[in-house]
Amino acid sequence: MKVTCPSCQKVINVPDEKIPEGKSITFKCPSCKNPIIAGHDKKGAHGGLPDFEGVPDTTPTTNLLSETQNIPIPPPPSGGRSLPNMDEALEDEMEMLEEGASRALVADAENLERISPVLRKMQYLITAVKSNDEALRKLQFNLYDIIIINERFDGCDPNNNPIIKFLEPMTMDKRRKIFVVLIGKNFKTLDNMTAFSRSVNMVLNDSDFSNFELILRKSMKENETFYRLFRRKLVETGKEAE
DSSP states (O other): OEEOOOOTOOOEOOOGSSSSSEEEEEETTTTTTEEEEEEETTTOOOOOOOOOOOOOOOOOOOOGGGTTTTTOOOOOHHHHHHHHHHHHHHHHHOOOOOOOOEEEEEEEEETHHHHHHHHHHTTEEEEEEESEEEEEEEEHHHOSSSEEEEEEGGGGOOHHHHHHHHHHHOHHHHHHTOEEEEEEEEOOTTTTTHHHHHTTTTTEEGGGGGGHHHHHHHHHHHHHHHHHHHHHHHHHHTTSOO
């Protein structure tokens, strides 16, 4: 969904699937911080209640039962955590971007200082996560163009990386739009068989960071060419609209 800020007129992309059906969310414009409302409810952001103006009030009024009038409302439990407001929770996890912006998720605290300059040069907006739980929350609410993962990120088992496990069942129409890089100490850089077996687009040995930009651009270009031909074939066979 594309939403225009009423204050500064910036066009912002909000993933449709991240807004609860029939609900609206309020978030701040990333440019001017003006509140913006976005929602799927065709009846309006306020619930679309019909206008009852002019309809005579024929509903009889009733008195509350006397035995329920003075029931005290219990206070919230002491020391417990109150549930977060849904709009606030969504705003915390959803990253609103201006039209045409590309984003990258980096789950590699060890190599972040070597990865970030390259991604900034390639004009990606970077989200650097500190744990697997944070990464999974971000992935549930956002779509990323590139995801870079250290196979041992957050102390996980390289053969059971939760971020890779999250991406594996993703449908092809979404997965092919994401370029996934897996970094490790035992990989042969650009080994296609290893990348295929780990369900990623590219593997990188962390000893090859001196050529990271060149390697990344080469691999992304090859991936782009492959899927351009793949999509053309889908269109020709009628399996996808042009």
